[in-house]
Amino acid sequence: MKQYFKNTWEGLYTVFVGMKITFKHLFVPSVTIQYPSVKVPLPERVRNRLYVNMDDCIGCDQCARACPVNCITIETVKSLPEEDLGKTSNGKKKALWVTKFNIDIAKCCYCQLCVFPCPTECIYMTDVYEFAEFERNNLIYNFATLTAEEAEEKKVNYEKMMAEKEAQKAAAAKAKAEAAAKTKKDENSSENKIDKEKDSE
Amino acid sequence: MKKPEEIFEILKNKFPDADIQIDLETPTEPIISIPPKSVHNISLFLRDEEELLFDSLMCLSGVDDANGEKIKQEDDSEIIKGGTLSVYYHLYSVSLKHKITIKTSADRENPEVESVEPIWKTADWHEREAYDMFGIIFLNHPNLKRILMPYDWDAGYPLRKDYKNPEFYKGMKVPY
Amino acid sequence: MAIKTEEMILNMGPQHPSTHGVLRLELILEGELIVDVIPHVGYLHRCFEKHCEAMTYPQVVPYTDRMDYLSSMYNNFGYAVAVERLLGIEVPERVEYIRVIMGELQRIASHLVAIGTYGLDIGAFTPFLYCFRDRERILSLFEMTCGARLLYNYIWVGGLSHDLHPDFVRLTRDFLKDFKPTIKELNNLLSYNKIFIERTANVGVLPLDTAINYGMTGPNLRASGLAFDLRREDPYSIYDRFDFNIPIGEGTHGTVGDCWDRYYVRVLEMYESIKIIEQALDKLPEGDVTSAIPKRIKPPKGTIYSRVENPRGELGYFIISDGSLNPFRVKVRGPSFISLELMGELCKGHLVSDVVAVLGSIDIVLGEVDR
DSSP states (O other): OHHHHHHHHHHHHHHHHHHHHHHHGGGSOOOOOOTTTSOOOOOTTOOOSEEEOTTTOOOOOHHHHHOTTOOEEEEEEEOOTTOOOOBOTTSOBOOEEEEEEEEETTTOOOOOTTTTTOSSOOEEEOSOOOOOOSSGGGGEEEOOOSOHHHHHHHHHHHHHHHHHHHHHHHHHHHHHHHHTGGGTOOHHHHHHHHHHHHHHO | OOOHHHHHHHHHHHOSSSOOEEEOOSSSOOEEEOOGGGHHHHHHHHHHOTTTOOOEEEEEEEEEOOOSEEEEOTTSOEEEESOEEEEEEEEEOTTTOOEEEEEEEEESSSOEEEOOTTTOTTHHHHHHHHHHHHOOEEETOTTOOOSSSOTTOOSOOTTSTTOOOOSEETTEESOO | OOOOOOOEEEEEOSSOGGGSSSOEEEEEEETTEEEEEEEEOOTTOOOHHHHHTTSOHHHHHHHHHTTSTTSHHHHHHHHHHHHHHHHTOOOOHHHHHHHHHHHHHHHHHHHHHHHHHHHHHHTOOHHHHHHHHHHHHHHHHHHHHHSOSSOOOOEETTEESSOOOTTHHHHHHHHHHHHHHHHHHHIIIIITOHHHHHHHTTSSOOOHHHHHHTTOOTHHHHHTTOOOOHHHHSOOTTGGGSOOOOOOOOOSSSSTTSHHHHHHHHHHHHHHHHHHHHHHHHHOOOOOSSTTOOSSOOOOSEEEEEEEEETTEEEEEEEEEOSSSSEEEEEEEOHHHHHHHTHHHHHTTSBHHHHHHHHHHTTOOHHHHHO
């Protein structure tokens, strides 16, 4: 019986202690905010949407290789020797046309591993965090500055150049082969050689 | 406090018939290998022996050694024939504060290892996981069924090195 | 004499608010008494171990974040320690101190969630809000340092991704100063509340020998009365330099190892974490945090099992390296995985309403159970 009353008293008393604490909090400034109208200021290192500054990109593919979820796809075409692509802001010479630079932000896990290896610091995370879309395909961001036709043109140019080079090489190889006809070098080996050269390009 | 080498000597003396070996080559931790069919006896000894008292099993992991013959399939995938699947036991003694690593290897075609579930209850789910992921059969396990994968997953054991994703699971397309 | 009736099977989850994620419990009941509880897991299986085999060592770090999403920092920490032992490299002093500070802040944040949601499970809503208010401040400290609030990718193999923010030390000290009275407030609000005690004391008692046999670690094991803490037992990083106590369950309101003990050990551990952080902040040396990060992580052939004291218990990484850039096998021994296995044992003979109390007290995170 005594225990029963003791328990009742303790139950009431400890609840009262708790109530006192919550009551005190009535007079404490609130810690919540009205989100869409009020926003928390973000710190400078914040990691949200990825952005690529294409003026500085040299198409080195390092960010794509660092990405653990493969959300970055880069395709490049070599420029012709007479073309000048300009320089990046930290003085690196560009040598590749970036024909495709897609980031599938829906796959991105915001780990920032792509940011660190970039030699020109052109890929970075911004403080934009509200970018929901109705279509999933809209989340694939295309950063390449070249239009599809331009990209095609560059590709054709490059292939033309390569073809010319190869023709020259083939001619040279042929001449060589003819000169060394006595050693009976068959056509295959020279073709292999060309292939090898192509690979090493 | 005993070193793995000393524990190995004790085991060797206690079980002269079993094929027990120690691998000191590994840079970080020596590994004692035991045959899969004497796991229960040796584990029981390790737990109850006065000077060893390994009362807790820290971790039990299945491993696909992928040391068999690799056969190329038509669709460019590989399957592995022969070789072994291994189970690693990491034991720790709470009272004596020493630890060892034990390894046992079973044939890939018929991977049967004795269960240690009656000795350390921790092993219950760990063994189910190893069965789920590698298809290692633990003899005398009371409830050996899949744990992380669906209970009726019939496309093989996912953590094996030659595992191939199925096209469909119950009529649902698997790769999204 | 009780009448023997047919057993009833009741499903709890996967979409139950008290299961802390997606977990299905199959309750086998006799009337309102529990005969057995069978957990069904795997709803959150994301193939962590399979993924690792296709990743390079640094790329695994963001994946470890996503296992135990309430203590990401510690998962990073454990992975970094394991790979560093495999590589045999030393990291600079400053890195070690920052890791300890971050790890302990994470422990406080994780325990705050554990305590808050436990109150919520039992039926107390207010402590949850107070806990999350304080946790927000810790998350803001993390965000200031590495840019993310939940999935940090901060502790790398051999170093850290960023150095501390210039204001970090000051703000952390401010936080700790404000936080100490809050724990006291929390105690008055929840821990010593008679209703709370009635719900948790003498419920789900875990005897010590069962706990060890089941491989229980962390606060759950300590609540059963054994002062076993890997920070003391098997020191990694620089934990041997700090002075802290290991709180154990004493059975203040019931039996040693009941739900209240498990809960209260977490409260006391927050005090110890504060102590460690204060000591670390005092001694924090200057230096470079990225200098020891290897350019290419290519460990020698071999195996390692390395364990750290996660907020929930022993987090072990078993890594096999075959000498290439990708790990051959990564196995994670998660503390929640082990704790959940004990559910059946703990709930036997209790009432249905106690299942929630027991499940909350062992503090599981399903992301880590299923990996």
